Amino acid sequence: MERDPGTGSVGRALGRLLEAVLASRGEANAVFDILAALQSKDQEDVQEAVRTCSRLFGALLERGELFVGRLPSEELVMAGSQGATRKYKMWMRHRYHSCCNRLGELLAHPSFQVKELALGTLMKFVQLEGKHPLEKPKWEGQYLFPREVFKLVVEGLLPPGEDSALLLSQFREFLEYDDIRYHTMQAAVDTMARVADRHPEVPLPFWNNAFALLSAVSLPLQESRTCSFYVKHVEPSDKWKVTHLKEHRKAFQVMWLSFLQRQLPLSLYKRVLVIMHEAILPHLAQPTLMIDFLTSAYDVGGAVSLLALNGLFILIHQHNLEYPDFYRKLYSLLDPSIFHVKYRARFFHLADLFLSSSHLPAYLVAAFAKRLARLALTAPPEALLLVLPFICNLLRRHPACRALVHRPHGPELDADPYDPEEEDPAQSRALESSLWELQTLQQHYHPEVARAASAINQQLSAPEASIAPLLELTAYEVFERDLRKGPEAAPLEFIPVQGLLGRQEDACAQFFTFG
Numbered sequence: 001m002e003r004d005p006g007t008g009s010v011g012r013a014l015g016r017l018l019e020a021v022l023a024s025r026g027e028a029n030a031v032f033d034i035l036a037a038l039q040s041k042d043q044e045d046v047q048e049a050v051r052t053c054s055r056l057f058g059a060l061l062e063r064g065e066l067f068v069g070r071l072p073s074e075e076l077v078m079a080g081s082q083g084a085t086r087k088y089k090m091w092m093r094h095r096y097h098s099c100c101n102r103l104g105e106l107l108a109h110p111s112f113q114v115k116e117l118a119l120g121t122l123m124k125f126v127q128l129e130g131k132h133p134l135e136k137p138k139w140e141g142q143y144l145f146p147r148e149v150f151k152l153v154v155e156g157l158l159p160p161g162e163d164s165a166l167l168l169s170q171f172r173e174f175l176e177y178d179d180i181r182y183h184t185m186q187a188a189v190d191t192m193a194r195v196a197d198r199h200p201e202v203p204l205p206f207w208n209n210a211f212a213l214l215s216a217v218s219l220p221l222q223e224s225r226t227c228s229f230y231v232k233h234v235e236p237s238d239k240w241k242v243t244h245l246k247e248h249r250k251a252f253q254v255m256w257l258s259f260l261q262r263q264l265p266l267s268l269y270k271r272v273l274v275i276m277h278e279a280i281l282p283h284l285a286q287p288t289l290m291i292d293f294l295t296s297a298y299d300v301g302g303a304v305s306l307l308a309l310n311g312l313f314i315l316i317h318q319h320n321l322e323y324p325d326f327y328r329k330l331y332s333l334l335d336p337s338i339f340h341v342k343y344r345a346r347f348f349h350l351a352d353l354f355l356s357s358s359h360l361p362a363y364l365v366a367a368f369a370k371r372l373a374r375l376a377l378t379a380p381p382e383a384l385l386l387v388l389p390f391i392c393n394l395l396r397r398h399p400a401c402r403a404l405v406h407r408p409h410g411p412e413l414d415a416d417p418y419d420p421e422e423e424d425p426a427q428s429r430a431l432e433s434s435l436w437e438l439q440t441l442q443q444h445y446h447p448e449v450a451r452a453a454s455a456i457n458q459q460l461s462a463p464e465a466s467i468a469p470l471l472e473l474t475a476y477e478v479f480e481r482d483l484r485k486g487p488e489a490a491p492l493e494f495i496p497v498q499g500l501l502g503r504q505e506d507a508c509a510q511f512f513t514f515g
Contacts, residue, residue: 010037010045014052022059025088031056031095038102043111050106050114053099054121061128066093069136093134100125100149107156107167115167122153123174123230130231143240145183145231154187157213160195160206168212175216177230182242185251188213189258196262207268214259215275219248219283249285256280260293266304273297273307281314288319298329305333306343309350327364330354331425334371339383345471348386352467355394362400366433367425369394369401370418373437381446382478386470388438388452393464404435405456448478 017034020027034056037049060066067089077090106118129146137144157168174180192210196202223245227236241247260272272280276294281287290311297308309330315321330351338347355368369391376387395402418433441453 010042011048014048018052018056021056028088028092031092035095035098035102038099038106043114046106046109046111046114047117050103050117050121053103054124057096057099058124058128060092060096061125061132064132065089066096066134068134071097071134100152104152104156107153107164108159108162112166116170119153119156119167119170122149122156126150126153127231130233141237141239143233143237143242145179145242147183147187150180150183151187151190154184154213155191158188158191158195158206158209160199161203163205164209165212168209168216171213172216174230175218176228178227178248179242180230181217181219182248182251184213185217185248185255189255192258192262202262204265207262207264210259211268211271214255215271215279217252217255218279219252220245221282246285249283253284253286253289256284257289269297270304270307273304273311276307277310277314281311287315288321291315291321295323301333302337303341303343305329306341306347309347313350313353327354327360328424331367331371332423334368334375336375336378338375339379339387344383348390348467349471352390352393356397358397360398362398363431364425365394365398366401366404367428367430369404369435370428370430370433371420371425373435374418374420376441377437380475381444381449382473382475384441384444384446384449385452385473385478386467388441388449388455389465389467389470391435391438392455392460393467396460396464401431402460403431404433405438446478 014034014037017030021030021034034049034052037045038053040046040049057066065088067086071090071093074091074094077087077094082090100122103118103122107115107122109115109118126146126149129149130144133144134146135144153171157164157171175184188210195206227243229236236243238244264272276290281290284290294308294311294315298305298312300308312321312323312326316323316326333347338344341347351368355365372387372391376384376391379387395405416433416436417429419428422428435456438453438456442450442457444450444453
């Protein structure tokens with residue numbers, strides 16, 4: 001295609017080619033020049049070519065000038081003896097496929113403007129092809145969706161070697177439609193399987209992109225009477241799977257199970273666990289299928305175990321999961337790092353829920369209280385302001401454990417029967433010990449900590465102390481709170497200075513000013 005002189009010359013040239021192709025089938029070969037412009041190295045030329053293709057094939061779809069049915073290969077089309085109109089429609093549909101494939105490639109273009117325009121054009125074709133299907137229904141009322149074109153979109157959103165977060169953010173708006181959401185889940189499963197088969201070691205950016213796409217899929221909690229379709233249909237049928245929430249949940253479940261069965265990096269497992277309880281489990285058709293994944297994550301230890309607690313809590317309380325070693329594992333998570341990890345607030349919130357049952361044995365609650373009290377000896381002030389009320393709440397809920405603070409002649413430090421190295425809380429002998437650590441903390445340098453530790457000396461009130469405001473407390477907030485208090489006036493008794501050596505008029509007085 002020759003470039004005309006002047007500003008916007010490529011756009012004008014493409015416009016003339018577009019008018020020629022739409023005006024006469026005899027000018028059909030001009031479509032090659034339009035498609036060739038999609039290969040240009042100039043960003044603006046490529047954008048003009050995408051816009052031209054959008055208008056061209058959009059018009060051809062609406063006018064019904066693309067072949068409908070099973071498309072034979074181009075060699076058979078050219079060698080066949082079918083009529084000129086039929087041959088033209090078959091040939092032009094091959095050009096349409098070439099255009100869609102190139103637009104799919106442009107989703108990996110260096111320019112985001114080109115990516116965004118290619119995405120919008122492909123989604124326009126999805127909508128138009130849905131209205132004017134290029135395949136014949138096998139029976140009356142069959143649900144037709146342009147899966148092949150949409151597969152190009154999903155593949156473009158999940159490139160193996162680069163971050164596509166910006167493009168995925170543009171695609172989120174389409175996930176509000178029921179049909180797009182449903183087919184995104186199915187296409188994502190196929191794409192993950194295909195990339196995993198092609199690459200022995202799938203690059204990390206691909207899994208990051210896949211997680212971003214999967215986590216953007218959000219299902220409604222209840223069935224809706226009306227469906228929101230991107231591809232409009234005259235009369236949606238109840239026989240279509242896409243109209244039922246239970247089918248969406250099945251597809252959602254297959255999608256996440258397919259993702260989690262891959263060899264993912266640890267950082268991604270953590271990100272999945274962060275959203276598991278809110279964004280995944282409530283929407284699964286069978287939440288119990290996540291039991292193996294969550295119990296395995298809980299056994300890993302460290303931050304992974306902390307993050308698995310949310311999901312396990314839902315399975316235990318809502319789906320009757322039996323996990324005999326649950327409290328033993330929870331007890332083992334209590335180590336000095338628990339006060340410094342990113343997920344401290346989440347852990348103590350859940351631990352508070354797990355230890356709220358009045359049916360827990362006294363030895364178990366005593367072991368948790370004693371372990372926390374021992375760890376409190378080296379904890380920072382902001383953590384102590386959370387832990388001390390937490391321990392007091394345990395004693396309020398379980399009166400049998402109050403023996404830990406009503407043992408004035410308890411064992412000395414060197415004779416404490418509690419074994420901090422024991423992993424089994426039943427064997428730790430915590431109930432035979434005492435919370436002498438709290439008495440030690442009454443001498444803490446921070447006055448608020450000392451005051452919180454002194455609460456154990458008084459009769460514990462019936463209502464529990466809420467720990468919710470303390471879960472997110474940071475050292476900065478504690479420091480700021482202390483600064484806002486201001487200095488306290490302290491009465492002092494002193495003798496005014498009379499001079500450097502005790503005399504008002506000594507020889508050194510001229511060098512100093514005494515106020």
